[in-house]
Amino acid sequence: MKKATILFFFVLFGIQLFSQNFDWVWQNPKPQGNTLRTVTEITPGYWLSLGAAGVIMGSTDNGDTWYVGIADSLGREFRGLYLVNALVGYICGEEGLLMKTTDGGQSAQYLNPGTVENLMDVAFVDADTGYVVGAVGTILKTTDGGATWNSITSSITNTINTVSVVSADMVVIGSASTSKALKSTDYGASWVDITPAGLTQSIWDIFFLNSSTGWLAAQNSGKVYRTTDGGTSWAESTTNSLVVPNFVKFKDANVGFVTNNNNGNVFKSTDGGATWTAYSASPEPQYAVGIGSSAIISVGRSGSIHKTIDEGLTYNQITEAITFTQIRSLKFIDNLTGIGTAGSTTTADSLGFLIKTTDGGQTWNDVGYNFKNIVYSLSTPTPLVWYVGRGRNAIFKTTDGGLTFNQQTQPLTGTSNFNDIGFADENNGYAFSAGGGIIKTHDGTNWVTANTPFGTTTVYSGQVFNAGKVIAVGGSAKAYMTLDSGATWIPLTTNIPGNYFVVRFLNDTIGVIAGYNSPSPVASKTTDGGLTWTALTLPVEFEGNSIWGVGFKDENKFWLSGINGALYYTLDGGTTWNTTDVVTANTLYSIAIVDNDLWISGSNGTILKGFSDPEVPVELISFDATVSANKVTLVWKTATEQNNKGFEVERKLNGENWTSIGFVHGKGTTSETSVYSFSDNLTRSSKAWYRLKQQDFNGSYEYSKIVEVNLSLPTKFDLAQNYPNPFNPTTSIKYSLAAKSMVELKIYNILGKEIVKLVNDVQDAGNYEVKFNAQNLSSGVYFYELNAGSFSAKKKMMLIK
Structure with missing residues (x-):
């Protein structure tokens, strides 16, 4: 088995796992925007959620804040999670992804299920015996804790979405399309059809409370089915006839919850599923509900929690x-000021708007104008003059940086989208329509039709060089250039097939056209202003991903982005290509680059920020913060350094500006890994942000990603329950001091004999955490006691080996 120590560990101990070369930061949504598929409480207050792109999220404060990381380097989507107890858990996902933890999440192992089919759900009888189900009727069973898996046959040959293990011998599964619910009472050896009468569409989830009582969520007009006789008969109820229930879970025989694929409502029943009431939980569809000891948490699309x-x-x-919503176009005027397009396509007269940042993307605000349909395109020829192209055939202009907008009269009819709009200056511009039309203006006000060579073929993108020269690309391998303001068009020989979704230029001579020709992305480059084109050879690993975004750092370094989170870069003008570490599975439509800053926008509200230059002088591979009492310790690591003078440490507190609080000297030029640290003492409760300003000897500098800490000095003395509990062989003990005190933390066995004194010192007010290693102790019940001044508390813990 392959050991993967990254999984879960950061969740429990506050380590964030976005320490990649480009230091990706989610600017929207926060803390991240990948769809979440499952959520559960491990122990009181400790939560775990998993989802697309191999994302794993964890909370140690009952869901109020979350840590984020990517647990699968291939970016496969997690679909199912089952915790047997506080120590043992199993996870399944796309392309045969299967993992196991045996220490409460401090580490994990990849398991080999013997298949590369998508695995949709997992459930266990105990730590050793369990089932995994998935595509093409896959049913796998293990009786040795996942070391080996045996295939089980049933009458289902399509995707099995859900499995519920009711008891050691009773297992229930539900499938898509053919709408079968099957039950086995002989450990999976044989199966009986228990499908509710009249059910003809996909079964998304099954939940059994015991061997008699269970519920089934299906695609049949919002129906949920209930059985009280183990599936022999079913009674149906309707949540809402317009939705598709995708998840069902009950707290007890009466109280249960259902989520759906259509909206953010969570339906609740208090009568065992006979009736349902919709409660608005989210603007996004929710896919799972976790029922915890003191809270209920729902998760879903776009990373919504x-x-x-x-x-x-x-x-x-x-x-x-x-x-x-999707952000189809993102423009940055400088390193601080950026504008993005957004909106909904659900109705003809709904929502379209712009978002704007003035602090480099740390915060975004709605500009405040509703364009009544999704905004697809944006051009910002000056900081004050912007042009907006929206869905359903409309163009708007602002001359005051977005304070006011006026809809402009334009000659095209119909309801096609303006996919792209470009201006050479504030007066000379072109707009490109999904209906094949191209319009132009030379005074920034009056629009006229340009001759179009596209007919009714969609025009996806255009590059405007000046009032006369334009290149436009679209479907069916069509690419044209005009040199006379659209009077005539020259067909371009791009040397690539397919549909062209984007054309972008670095300057007057160097540009790229990119798109898709199933099953592969395609791209072609020009170095003479579009007269001749050379097809770029993209690796076979890029297959399946269409290209929608192009961004240039310089003539040798540029980026391509597309569906499924595709993100590629070249350092040699397109001869060879590299991929970044997995960040997201969302479609990435637009790339904006200013100096060394890189922003990418896409579906589900995605805005990511990173470095535009993969060859930054200092390769920072991690930057993390830990808190103990009122002391914040920053630790960062570099893989290589070139001309590195050092790091200025900057801090920002709530409501304050960034301030420099120290400097750590670098190592000049080195190819060896280097580790640095810096400590900061905060004297009051506060949320604080830290960043590094890496400085070269020549005066140039780069900012690191930002790390956040939340320092809340306790108002009372407290001793928390250890975690994990039970444990083997290590556990963590947390305690809080409301005032400076003489502190003793002791471990006793069940006979009252002191085993070890973990703490014997004077400590300041604050929150503390101590690790206890019981490697040399035998299994059993132990006690730990905290004495701090007049405060005393004792708790029990269990060691299981």
């Missing part, structure tokens, strides 16, 4: 987002 502490009556949005 919502929490309720009144059993689903009201929900608090944990995820921060200016929008969850």
